[in-house]
Amino acid sequence: MSDLFLGLDLSTQQLKATIIGEQLEVVKEEFVHFDNELPEFHTRGGVIIDAEGKGEQRVTAPTLMWVKALDLLLQKLQRIDIPLEKIRAISGSGQQHGSVYWHKGAEAAFETMNPFKPLHEQFDAMLSITQSPVWMDSSTGKQCRKLEKAVGGPEVLASVTGSSAYERFTGPQIAAVYERHPETYENTERISLISSFMASLLLGRYAAIDWADGSGMNLLDIRRKHWDLNCLAACGPDLKRRLQQPCPSWTVLGKISRYFCERYGFTGNCDIVAFTGDNPASFAGMNLCAGDLCVSLGTSDTIFAVVNNPKPALEGHVMCSPVKEDEFMTMVCFKNGSLIREKVLAQCTDGTWPDFEQKLNATECGNNGKMGLYFDQIEIVPRAHGIHRFDSENKPLKKLRPEEEIRALVEFQSLAKRHHIEKLGFRVRPHTRIFVTGGGSKNTTLLQVIANVFQGDVYTQGMTNSAAYGAACRALHALKGGSYSDMIRSSIGFPKTTIAVRHDPKLKNVYDNLLVRYSKLIALVSNPDKKNGL
Numbered sequence: 001m002s003d004l005f006l007g008l009d010l011s012t013q014q015l016k017a018t019i020i021g022e023q024l025e026v027v028k029e030e031f032v033h034f035d036n037e038l039p040e041f042h043t044r045g046g047v048i049i050d051a052e053g054k055g056e057q058r059v060t061a062p063t064l065m066w067v068k069a070l071d072l073l074l075q076k077l078q079r080i081d082i083p084l085e086k087i088r089a090i091s092g093s094g095q096q097h098g099s100v101y102w103h104k105g106a107e108a109a110f111e112t113m114n115p116f117k118p119l120h121e122q123f124d125a126m127l128s129i130t131q132s133p134v135w136m137d138s139s140t141g142k143q144c145r146k147l148e149k150a151v152g153g154p155e156v157l158a159s160v161t162g163s164s165a166y167e168r169f170t171g172p173q174i175a176a177v178y179e180r181h182p183e184t185y186e187n188t189e190r191i192s193l194i195s196s197f198m199a200s201l202l203l204g205r206y207a208a209i210d211w212a213d214g215s216g217m218n219l220l221d222i223r224r225k226h227w228d229l230n231c232l233a234a235c236g237p238d239l240k241r242r243l244q245q246p247c248p249s250w251t252v253l254g255k256i257s258r259y260f261c262e263r264y265g266f267t268g269n270c271d272i273v274a275f276t277g278d279n280p281a282s283f284a285g286m287n288l289c290a291g292d293l294c295v296s297l298g299t300s301d302t303i304f305a306v307v308n309n310p311k312p313a314l315e316g317h318v319m320c321s322p323v324k325e326d327e328f329m330t331m332v333c334f335k336n337g338s339l340i341r342e343k344v345l346a347q348c349t350d351g352t353w354p355d356f357e358q359k360l361n362a363t364e365c366g367n368n369g370k371m372g373l374y375f376d377q378i379e380i381v382p383r384a385h386g387i388h389r390f391d392s393e394n395k396p397l398k399k400l401r402p403e404e405e406i407r408a409l410v411e412f413q414s415l416a417k418r419h420h421i422e423k424l425g426f427r428v429r430p431h432t433r434i435f436v437t438g439g440g441s442k443n444t445t446l447l448q449v450i451a452n453v454f455q456g457d458v459y460t461q462g463m464t465n466s467a468a469y470g471a472a473c474r475a476l477h478a479l480k481g482g483s484y485s486d487m488i489r490s491s492i493g494f495p496k497t498t499i500a501v502r503h504d505p506k507l508k509n510v511y512d513n514l515l516v517r518y519s520k521l522i523a524l525v526s527n528p529d530k531k532n533g534l
């Protein structure tokens, strides 16, 4: 068997593995689901939510759960006879913005890890914080305002780092750790993103943060590709030492550690390639071209596109591309993604997706003017909270019939994506390919609504785990070098892109009108100036 390449994706609810061959063909996918397979950590949807005061939610995940998940996943791969000695390179991705705090002495301790014991049993002294803040957290509004003030305002911060300050971004999160627990910060010798944390486990030493995931920190100058010193100073003392230099996302960081060779049978020749954020990894997995648009339907929903001349704005994000130095991706993220879809599924159907689809199809496109805004969690964009329903005259409604609720949710989620990506300047053109990935992309009724709202045809690659797949492709690309897109185009195993659903041009006016109403309704319920979600 020829060389294999492993992509790992540490997403919110699961750790996923995709193994590919040298032609980018998928050999095997495997998963560890946190809630179901690691119940001792008591997560729900992979996280632990401490609802603070109004508008503040502290959301974390047990760092040790991720360490244990890696062990479980590799054991699963062994049990299905995946020849780990054939894995030539590993890369990966992680939920963006989350942070891991390594205790003083942790890197040295990697040297003494006993391969006869799982890593998580040897992690007692490794972490200065055991509950990692994650992207769903919205408790750092104060730190966001302070950061923006320190650098000259939100516009300046956006022009340098690609985003104005966001509660979930790592810079404000680090500032909150420093302010809330100064002694813990003092005892922290290194701070990783979740992506570089996973790479560190496999290396047995600290891994650099890559440019693409580093773009989600409010700390990286996305054009110069180094930390902005004013941003660092505003978030914590001596922070540069705790982050070290960021690296290109295609960097070969080194070989896999002795621990993983002796415990799992990897060869010492297996390269670890820089890990990146889950959305940049999906971007790589879809191999987006200029003019394409991608919607990822996961725990978070995101919408992103390729940009070459970035124009950062107060809303949304511009991040470094994970595959090309002078390319960027523009993205908007919505916290209310699959979890609210599952909540409405439970409330409005017999609990099955076929019933969800049947009810969605039983209602008129445009829902006879009935609309909903479903900010079940404190939303990122717009900054709003609560569930709000309206009739065709924009008068509040207490409730909708189950089938109307389903359509109102699905149309709301698509209208929000179109409204906010168009605010960043993107327009769907006749040639635009709208790719959809993530768990929700299996549901063609969702895809049909996306196609009709955007008035563009929807394409899929027949895979839902584009982040883990993109990570595996990046592992191979880092060894091959050259153009990433050329590698994709010349590989017979790259999934074929097919049209999943076509849009109905007769519905253009219906959704253009709903889009105008969406814009008016969110102004009624959101507080853009109070940027902590309420």
Ligand SMILES: O=C(CO)[C@@H](O)[C@H](O)CF
Residues within 6 Å of the ligand: 011, 012, 094, 095, 096, 097, 135, 168, 216, 277, 278, 279, 300, 301, 302, 333
């Ligand atoms: O916050 C996000 C992107 O900015 C989310 O998509 C997380 O990456 C999900 F893990």
